[in-house]
Amino acid sequence: MGAGAVLAPSIFAESNRPSILQTSTNSYDPIPFPQPPLPYAFNALEPHIDAQTMEIHYGKHHAAYTKNFNQLAKDEMIDNKTVEEIFAEIDKYSAGVRNNGGGYYNHNLFWLTLSPNGGGEPTGELLKEIEKNFGSFSAFKETFNKAATTVFGSGWAWLIKQDGALKIVSSPNQDNPLMNISKEKGSPLMCIDVWEHAYYLKYQNKRADYIAAFWNLVDWNFVSANLLK
Numbered sequence: 001m002g003a004g005a006v007l008a009p010s011i012f013a014e015s016n017r018p019s020i021l022q023t024s025t026n027s028y029d030p031i032p033f034p035q036p037p038l039p040y041a042f043n044a045l046e047p048h049i050d051a052q053t054m055e056i057h058y059g060k061h062h063a064a065y066t067k068n069f070n071q072l073a074k075d076e077m078i079d080n081k082t083v084e085e086i087f088a089e090i091d092k093y094s095a096g097v098r099n100n101g102g103g104y105y106n107h108n109l110f111w112l113t114l115s116p117n118g119g120g121e122p123t124g125e126l127l128k129e130i131e132k133n134f135g136s137f138s139a140f141k142e143t144f145n146k147a148a149t150t151v152f153g154s155g156w157a158w159l160i161k162q163d164g165a166l167k168i169v170s171s172p173n174q175d176n177p178l179m180n181i182s183k184e185k186g187s188p189l190m191c192i193d194v195w196e197h198a199y200y201l202k203y204q205n206k207r208a209d210y211i212a213a214f215w216n217l218v219d220w221n222f223v224s225a226n227l228l229k
């Protein structure tokens, strides 16, 4: 990923923008895949996502995936590889690398999909591509909502670029479309976490309500940047 290719919410200075794939393993770094700082406060996404959920989600769940992934990368002697390179041959590694590496990357992308200044509708090239591939923004949302709602158990829904076209797909557990074992492969532009830990405290079993609230937070600048890179 080139420098500046990932756009964090516009309130952050260029130097503070986290890159989700800025690191790779090497023999000298004890933590090759650090957890990027959350680019907003835990309570910044309220009322749509509550502070306690964010604190536990980032501070416990994501932190645990990150810690485990770094340990497993060391144990399995994964050297000089980016996350994308690891995912491209994920079937060569243990289930632990697949689950924790996915958990590490997926949440990195999810935090940047969200912004306290998000919501509204996309514009420019992204809107054109959405209209070309889905007919309209509302049809796009409907398809994305259906994908996110119908993930059975824990998983993710994604907007990806696949062979030059936009597509909405879902994945189970912590799998993602960059993994070579994935049925649907492509470059992720945005995602939503539909594990219960992402919404249960505020929304209980009402996943659809959480998904509806998610649209108030989507950072279209970030999604656009991912389309254009």
Ligand SMILES: [Fe+2]
Pocket: 057, 061, 107, 193, 195, 197, 198
């Ligand atoms: Fe999660």
